[in-house]
Amino acid sequence: MTVDDDADLQVVMRHYLEAEGYQILSAHSGAELLSKLESTAPDIILLDLILPDNDGLSLLGQIRSKCSAAVIVVSGKDETADRIVGLEMGADDYLTKPFEMRELSARIKAVLRRTGGGDAPANDKAAAGNLAKAPRLLFGGWVLDRRQYQLFDSEGKPADLTSGEFRLLEALVSAPHRVLSREQLFELTRGGSDFDSYDRAIDIQIARIRKKLQDDPKNPELIKTVRGVGYMFTHDAKASE
Amino acid sequence: MTVDDDADLQVVMRHYLEAEGYQILSAHSGAELLSKLESTAPDIILLDLILPDNDGLSLLGQIRSKCSAAVIVVSGKDETADRIVGLEMGADDYLTKPFEMRELSARIKAVLRRTGGGDAPANDKAAAGNLAKAPRLLFGGWVLDRRQYQLFDSEGKPADLTSGEFRLLEALVSAPHRVLSREQLFELTRGGSDFDSYDRAIDIQIARIRKKLQDDPKNPELIKTVRGVGYMFTHDAKASE
DNA sequence: ATAATTTGTTTCGTTTTTGTAACAAAGCGC
DNA sequence: GCGCTTTGTTACAAAAACGAAACAAATTAT
Known part of the structure; x- marks a missing residue:
């Protein structure tokens, strides 16, 4: 699932990743993302921290309480502090725009390799999160x-x-x-x-x-x-x- | 386990990570690393691609065949191509020198979070780890x-x-x-x-x-x-x- | 300060789990 | 095949664990 308000980038990413065999869902805002997480369980989320309606970092926390998909933060900001805070907030990786598609692909593979992606988390875990x-x-x-x-x-x-x-x-x-x-x-x-x-x-x-x-x-x-x-x-x- | 021929960096990393509670083993060459992998099973390896005796990337392949520790490549080269190739060769993350210790720490935690770090040595044990x-x-x-x-x-x-x-x-x-x-x-x-x-x-x-x-x-x-x-x-x- | 409420302690009884002992069965070596 | 050792089965005993009730202590409300 790609979450980015830059429609051009979304199209490029979609084409590239679909050609590699991934199934893509898109969202253009934090609200749209959270809504989609009610009914779907992606293996991995590519998340832009700068969204029109949400502070990306607090969105990260909300994602974490709803599902256990891996999260790669995709950002236009290349400051070390942002990278560190993103990783500390729970992101699995951090990629700075502009980037090559091949690098994105390699990072997705690395993350999925480690999470055994496809083990879409759990209604269980999500449910437990809600109950808490x-x-x-x-x-x-x-x-x-x-x-x-x-x-x-x-x-x-x-x-x-x-x-x-x-x-x-x-x-x-x-x-x-x-x-x-x-x-x-x-x-x-x-x-x-x-x-x-x-x-x-x-x-x-x-x-x-x-x-x-x-x-x-x-x-x-x-x-x-x-x-x-x-x-x-x-x-x-x-x-x- | 840290693998780097830069002795100063090794000392700095060791002190920082030990203060965070990690147990550190060091190696200064590929041969030393491979030798140590015969008798120990680290959770994660921090690997410099530029070593005196080994092409780091082929070393990555050798590591992969010996153990399933997570690998973060630590490199002085900041070319996208190197990052991509490293990740494609099996690295879990890629960090460019110079970097802040806090970022290193955050990335280690992110990788270990994904791998459930702690008892992921041999293939056998990896399976047992899951069962455990x-x-x-x-x-x-x-x-x-x-x-x-x-x-x-x-x-x-x-x-x-x-x-x-x-x-x-x-x-x-x-x-x-x-x-x-x-x-x-x-x-x-x-x-x-x-x-x-x-x-x-x-x-x-x-x-x-x-x-x-x-x-x-x-x-x-x-x-x-x-x-x-x-x-x-x-x-x-x-x-x- | 007193009364009411909440929580903890103790005792006893019941139930469940685990251990012991004796014997039977199986496995192994000569 | 025989003798010895190890393991399986069974019945009973011992130990552990938990529920209920009564009383005491602590806390809160008036």
């Missing part, structure tokens, strides 16, 4: 609302979670189908490193959450105990506004 | 899911492995076609060093896993006993998301 940030998470008839720091049932009635309980449930729901150890849960919800492996505090909080959600530990619909390891949220969760 | 980290391992109709800490059959039904059984099977599947002694398996799954060579615990766990997977020790499809040594996972395994 969305204002609301929906699951099994419940709405976990980060803004209100509370969980609501299907009729909007609050489950009356304490802040500690909310944080613990949030951590689990944000990583559905993934076992989290008690230590991980401790650090996710409280930070610091005072976890003692004989500590039962997480277990107690889990029990309290289960009681409020009417989830039976023996036939769990939401929170499953993985004996000797920790707990896992078993239900699918959806991000929502 | 992938969220899912596929074999013989089974899916071993590290996130869920469980094994599932082709219909998605869990094999109900205990966490101990899961860890033991994970250790075996991560190193297919390799015999692991009981002591190795003990250490891989439990850590510590309380292994007693008369201990039968691993044998019992293997038996329990076999039973759940319906693998007959006399005609094993998955786990083979190597008498007097240990056990080996006999089936190919594939990494998956």
Whole structure:
């Protein structure tokens, strides 16, 4: 996917890369790019940092939260500082205009070689990214609302979670189908490193959450105990506004 | 590993990168580099194309045949043609002297990010590296899911492995076609060093896993006993998301 | 300062996992 | 084929882990 407001360059790049066998999608603005990322998962993105509607670097961050495509920044600015910041922000390579098509091609190949391009990332990863940030998470008839720091049932009635309980449930729901150890849960919800492996505090909080959600530990619909390891949220969760 | 005949640059790079936490090996010629690759497996090689005894580009080919370390070419020549050829010959990135250490650092990080740097030495180990980290391992109709800490059959039904059984099977599947002694398996799954060579615990766990997977020790499809040594996972395994 | 709420600790019971011991079966060497 | 060693199986015991409840301590609200 090429993202550049210079239409001539886009045409040239498209022709050259298509002749090499690549399948090209184009976008002319950051908004168009982000919109296309909702429905497609490119292996690699060629990104111009100077776009009409977006600061390219913050766009880089947004791309990163939506997909794990490799990113080659294509820029008219040849300052070392820009190159460094771009790479530090997550770009996989940096190419300065004007450049030869053959160099672009070689860099694309080098990057894809290393990412095993074609492993279009993951709905999984993208989904996880969304879950980590969305204002609301929906699951099994419940709405976990980060803004209100509370969980609501299907009729909007609050489950009356304490802040500690909310944080613990949030951590689990944000990583559905993934076992989290008690230590991980401790650090996710409280930070610091005072976890003692004989500590039962997480277990107690889990029990309290289960009681409020009417989830039976023996036939769990939401929170499953993985004996000797920790707990896992078993239900699918959806991000929502 | 840094490969450069410029001793001053090597010292500067070493200090800078060591301060960032990297472990550095140095070589001052192609021959020295190739010799060191016989006994060590770096994650990344910083290679000057102008060496006293070797045409850097053909050296690149030799490196490629010996290990799968990422390679950043560091060169005093700033001609596009050289950059292109270097990348086409297999380099992962190309940096022109003089450069800022911060840019070098950013590029190293970008390359390692892509390669998952850390244990990518020999071809064999590269494959093992993938198996060691992938969220899912596929074999013989089974899916071993590290996130869920469980094994599932082709219909998605869990094999109900205990966490101990899961860890033991994970250790075996991560190193297919390799015999692991009981002591190795003990250490891989439990850590510590309380292994007693008369201990039968691993044998019992293997038996329990076999039973759940319906693998007959006399005609094993998955786990083979190597008498007097240990056990080996006999089936190919594939990494998956 | 007092009351209410939240969180942690402790104890006990239950369940699950793992280990032990004994015997059987398989493999290997002579 | 025999004897010895190693591994597999099974039943039971021991250990570990987790859920529930009660009480205590800490924190927050009035």
